[in-house]
Amino acid sequence: MALALTTAVAHATDVDTRALLARLSRPAPDTTTFVEVRYSGLLAEPLVASGRLQHRADGALVREILEPYRETTTLKGENVRLEREGSKPRSFSLDRAPELRGMLSSFGALLAGDLGLLERHFVVTTRGTEARWQIELIPMDEKLKRRLARIQVDGTLDSARCFTMSEPDGDASVMAIGVQGPAELPKPLARESLAAWCSTGAEP
Amino acid sequence: MTPAGKVLLFFAWAAVIAGLGWFVERNLVVGSDLRLFMPSPRTARERLVLEEIGEGPASRMLLIAISGTDPRAAAETSRALVKALRDSGEFRWVANGEGSLEDIPERLLAYRYLLSPTLDDARFDTAFLSEQLHERLRDMASPAAGFLEPLLPRDPTLELLKLAESWQPATQPQLLYDVWFDAAGTEALLVAESRAAGFEPNGQRAAADALRHAFEQARTDATLALETSGPGTFSVLMKERTQAEARRLGTVATIGMVVLLLAAYRSVPILVLGLMPLASAGLAGLAAVSATFGEVHGITLAFGFTLIGVAQDYPMHLFSHQHAGLQPRDNVRALWPTLATGVASTCVAYLAFLFSGVRGLAQLSVFTVAGLAVASLTTRYLLPPLVPDRGRDAAESALLGRLWNRIAGLPRPVWLGLAIGALCIAVLWLSPRPLWENSLGGLTPVPRPLIERDIALRRELGAPDIRYLLVIQGDDAQAVLAREVALDPQLAALAASGALAGFDHAGRYLPTREQQLRRQAALPDRSALQASLDAALRTTPFKAGVFAPFLDDVEQARSLPTLGPEDLAGTPLEARVGGLLLQRDGHWTGLVTITGLRDPAALERVAAATEGATLLDLKQASEDLVAHQRERILWCLAASAVLLVVVVFVALRDPARVRRVLAPMALTTLVVLGLLHGAGVSLNLFHLIALVLAAGLGLDYALFFERAADDPAEQRRTLHAVLVCSLSTLMVFALLALSSLPVLRSIGITVAAGVVSNFVLALLLTRPREERHS
Numbered sequence: 001m002a003l004a005l006t007t008a009v010a011h012a013t014d015v016d017t018r019a020l021l022a023r024l025s026r027p028a029p030d031t032t033t034f035v036e037v038r039y040s041g042l043l044a045e046p047l048v049a050s051g052r053l054q055h056r057a058d059g060a061l062v063r064e065i066l067e068p069y070r071e072t073t074t075l076k077g078e079n080v081r082l083e084r085e086g087s088k089p090r091s092f093s094l095d096r097a098p099e100l101r102g103m104l105s106s107f108g109a110l111l112a113g114d115l116g117l118l119e120r121h122f123v124v125t126t127r128g129t130e131a132r133w134q135i136e137l138i139p140m141d142e143k144l145k146r147r148l149a150r151i152q153v154d155g156t157l158d159s160a161r162c163f164t165m166s167e168p169d170g171d172a173s174v175m176a177i178g179v180q181g182p183a184e185l186p187k188p189l190a191r192e193s194l195a196a197w198c199s200t201g202a203e204p
Numbered sequence: 205m206t207p208a209g210k211v212l213l214f215f216a217w218a219a220v221i222a223g224l225g226w227f228v229e230r231n232l233v234v235g236s237d238l239r240l241f242m243p244s245p246r247t248a249r250e251r252l253v254l255e256e257i258g259e260g261p262a263s264r265m266l267l268i269a270i271s272g273t274d275p276r277a278a279a280e281t282s283r284a285l286v287k288a289l290r291d292s293g294e295f296r297w298v299a300n301g302e303g304s305l306e307d308i309p310e311r312l313l314a315y316r317y318l319l320s321p322t323l324d325d326a327r328f329d330t331a332f333l334s335e336q337l338h339e340r341l342r343d344m345a346s347p348a349a350g351f352l353e354p355l356l357p358r359d360p361t362l363e364l365l366k367l368a369e370s371w372q373p374a375t376q377p378q379l380l381y382d383v384w385f386d387a388a389g390t391e392a393l394l395v396a397e398s399r400a401a402g403f404e405p406n407g408q409r410a411a412a413d414a415l416r417h418a419f420e421q422a423r424t425d426a427t428l429a430l431e432t433s434g435p436g437t438f439s440v441l442m443k444e445r446t447q448a449e450a451r452r453l454g455t456v457a458t459i460g461m462v463v464l465l466l467a468a469y470r471s472v473p474i475l476v477l478g479l480m481p482l483a484s485a486g487l488a489g490l491a492a493v494s495a496t497f498g499e500v501h502g503i504t505l506a507f508g509f510t511l512i513g514v515a516q517d518y519p520m521h522l523f524s525h526q527h528a529g530l531q532p533r534d535n536v537r538a539l540w541p542t543l544a545t546g547v548a549s550t551c552v553a554y555l556a557f558l559f560s561g562v563r564g565l566a567q568l569s570v571f572t573v574a575g576l577a578v579a580s581l582t583t584r585y586l587l588p589p590l591v592p593d594r595g596r597d598a599a600e601s602a603l604l605g606r607l608w609n610r611i612a613g614l615p616r617p618v619w620l621g622l623a624i625g626a627l628c629i630a631v632l633w634l635s636p637r638p639l640w641e642n643s644l645g646g647l648t649p650v651p652r653p654l655i656e657r658d659i660a661l662r663r664e665l666g667a668p669d670i671r672y673l674l675v676i677q678g679d680d681a682q683a684v685l686a687r688e689v690a691l692d693p694q695l696a697a698l699a700a701s702g703a704l705a706g707f708d709h710a711g712r713y714l715p716t717r718e719q720q721l722r723r724q725a726a727l728p729d730r731s732a733l734q735a736s737l738d739a740a741l742r743t744t745p746f747k748a749g750v751f752a753p754f755l756d757d758v759e760q761a762r763s764l765p766t767l768g769p770e771d772l773a774g775t776p777l778e779a780r781v782g783g784l785l786l787q788r789d790g791h792w793t794g795l796v797t798i799t800g801l802r803d804p805a806a807l808e809r810v811a812a813a814t815e816g817a818t819l820l821d822l823k824q825a826s827e828d829l830v831a832h833q834r835e836r837i838l839w840c841l842a843a844s845a846v847l848l849v850v851v852v853f854v855a856l857r858d859p860a861r862v863r864r865v866l867a868p869m870a871l872t873t874l875v876v877l878g879l880l881h882g883a884g885v886s887l888n889l890f891h892l893i894a895l896v897l898a899a900g901l902g903l904d905y906a907l908f909f910e911r912a913a914d915d916p917a918e919q920r921r922t923l924h925a926v927l928v929c930s931l932s933t934l935m936v937f938a939l940l941a942l943s944s945l946p947v948l949r950s951i952g953i954t955v956a957a958g959v960v961s962n963f964v965l966a967l968l969l970t971r972p973r974e975e976r977h978s
């Protein structure tokens with residue numbers, strides 16, 4: 001048992017996390033495309049939306065959905081503002097959505113390449129190789145843990161490929177980064193096949 | 205009387221005073237509702253105004269700001285404060301912008317379909333449900349998914365969220381950490397509605413203490429500071445400032461009085477005896493008011509003691525006229541007709557206030573009349589046996605003798621008196637400025653920086669206007685609610701045109717039973733809803749059966765009894781609706797509060813065109829009330845002036861003497877009025893009462909000078925008495941005149957000026973002309 005643990009830790013340190021984060025950091029402003037796939041217990045099939053993620057110079061994060069409808073979420077400071085075509089804008093604070101706060105703090109730390117910041121909120125485990133790595137983040141905050149079980153970031157070399165957020169009730173959303181549209185993802189979008197796509201980098 | 209008898213009498217009297225003091229202490233209820241000093245209403249509209257001044261939600265509203273270096277700590281404290289204040293029992297309603305979804309009790313959840321306006325123009329058919337479900341799919345793909353998804357199986361149309369949003373104020377501050385913050389994001393903002401009326405300083409003090417206590421418990425950070433504003437905060441502040449200042453001035457005045465009495469009579473027993481009639485008078489006055497009215501207003505108390513301060517003069521006349529060879533009993537017998545005339549006429553003047561229609565003034569009248577009667581009777585019957593029959597004779601004072609001769613030698617041009625009187629009348633008559641101050645706020649003005657802060661907070665919070673209030677009346681709650689609902693489109697149009705920023709009324713929270721029944725009738729039965737839902741679901745990836753709780757709730761809502769105001773107990777709606785929809789002796793009143801009103805005339809037009817609606821301008825209305833009140837008081841005073849002349853005439857029975865006695869007082873009243881007006885002072889109720897006090901003093905001075913006309917020794921003794929009396933009164937009121945608070949200053953200046961003028965004029969005008977030559 002002790003041996004197994006040591007091996008796991010030794011395995012986990014194959015990749016230098018600090019160096020990896022430094023390579024991943026993207027100074028603002030920065031824009032990337034994404035496709036997000038949402039799996040829910042209420043749904044027989046996942047929801048798919050694609051758009052653009054913008055990290056603005058003022059620190060705000062703007063998540064824009066362009067397909068199949070238009071919606072803009074602006075995350076700035078403690079406020080989340082959700083604007084969707086055809087409906088009234090809605091604002092709420094990060095206190096209402098702890099999972100979003102968790103996602104944001106991990107995202108912010110990754111964009112800044114700041115391991116210290118990441119380790120303040122998560123238990124950080126890195127697996128894989130320099131060429132194909134995986135960072136697992138387990139929240140430390142109890143309140144956040146009730147809403148967010150883990151975040152998994154998969155990537156190759158110096159770019160992140162997938163952000164997978166798993167909730168305790170089994171729901172999850174996967175954000176594929178740098179992808180133009182759902183056509184680039186595996187079909188059908190079963191959870192296992194998308195997970196495999198994220199971790200192996202296999203093109204469909 | 206034997207020395208032992210004197211001691212016995214003294215202690216018996218002291219014991220009665222102590223006993224009375226104990227009785228008063230046990231039974232006295234001191235009220236502080238300022239409306240006691242407002243007139244009784246004569247019309248339905250006046251009654252409405254009086255009910256709403258201090259009772260309306262806007263005047264109960266406290267604006268609260270929590271500032272500190274860490275906004276997050278301020279937000280946490282704001283949340284904890286809301287909980288603590290809701291539990292404190294001092295507040296009817298507390299809000300900080302937090303969504304109240306969690307506060308809605310289970311039994312009300314199914315009512316969402318009856319309370320929400322969705323069913324007014326939508327049906328739960330396939331098209332509507334399909335559109336809603338697609339919208340929910342988008343929500344599920346949005347960052348809001350985390351907190352929306354758990355609601356969906358039960359509430360796929362998010363009816364609860366719509367309701368909670370519609371219950372938020374029409375214009376609200378920005379949300380930071382889910383609570384209200386100012387635009388700069390540094391201060392957490394809250395509003396609380398106290399149970400106590402706005403102009404009831406004792407209740408407001410209790411609310412302020414509860415708030416302070418809750419804040420100390422709730423604060424998470426030592427740097428946080430609490431700040432409150434609003435009518436309640438101001439009434440507490442001004443009451444306490446007035447009290448503190450009156451107490452400070454009163455202490456100085458008491459010390460001055462003791463020094464003056466010791467200097468005048470050089471005897472400690474005289475000093476103590478001099479206080480006994482006044483103490484008896486004060487306690488008798490309190491007991492009389494307590495017995496008649498059940499409670500004494502704080503203002504009656506403070507002001508009453510000021511007015512019966514004149515009772516301090518009675519023993520002084522006795523002391524100043526006391527000299528070797530004169531039995532105190534004979535002394536008082538000789539003085540009594542004069543003293544009694546003064547007391548009787550002053551009491552007649554104060555009786556006028558009994559019929560003023562103002563409860564506070566009626567209390568003041570009872571207090572003063574009872575006090576003065578007791579003071580004069582104790583001076584007449586209890587004091588003489590205790591007064592040492594030897595002592596300094598004021599007549600032996602060479603200084604007083606020279607002073608008297610100097611005064612006697614002064615020229616007394618009657619024409620000058622007439623000219624001064626005419627001049628004063630001319631000033632009053634010809635000046636274009638209004639003579640009277642009608643604004644109630646002018647008496648205890650709130651410091652400018654606080655007002656500005658209040659305006660700023662009010663704007664940040666979108667708090668309702670405290671001047672204008674729309675009142676809807678009806679026979680029952682449903683009639684009022686229906687009228688409010690009918691007004692909605694017109695008010696919304698005013699809001700759209702910018703005439704006002706927002707409005708609030710009970711109908712926003714509680715629809716009429718008729719509306720609820722209409723919505724209920726629009727709910728489909730279970731099988732129809734199931735069919736529509738199934739059809740809608742076929743266009744979505746939702747799993748079959750996930751919306752079973754929704755079907756259950758709709759089915760339940762179809763058979764719920766409609767909600768009335770009485771069914772809201774224990775719900776977050778209870779406080780909101782309770783504050784805006786009130787039952788008052790057989791009829792119901794709904795209040796529509798207005799935010800950011802820019803065009804009162806437009807609102808007035810809407811109100812005029814609506815049955816049962818009245819737009820109250822509380823400022824204008826209260827000024828009208830003050831003006832009516834004053835008119836009535838002036839008539840009462842005129843009547844009492846006539847009575848006073850009658851009393852003096854009955855006592856003196858000589859038109860020439862009556863003229864000499866009344867002239868200084870009448871001229872003084874004119875002079876003081878002319879001076880005040882000439883100096884740019886607008887007159888208020890307190891000036892009027894002070895003028896009556898000054899007139900009473902003047903009458904006393906003149907009566908005594910007139911009485912002392914013949915004998916040079918008596919003249920010197922009278923001069924001594926009146927000098928001591930007027931100097932002590934002048935000192936007390938000159939101190940009040942130095943006050944920074946207009947209410948104290950107006951009393952102080954009026955009486956101080958009145959004392960000087962009365963003293964001088966009484967000396968010059970009351971002695972018969974021939975006496976100069978004898």
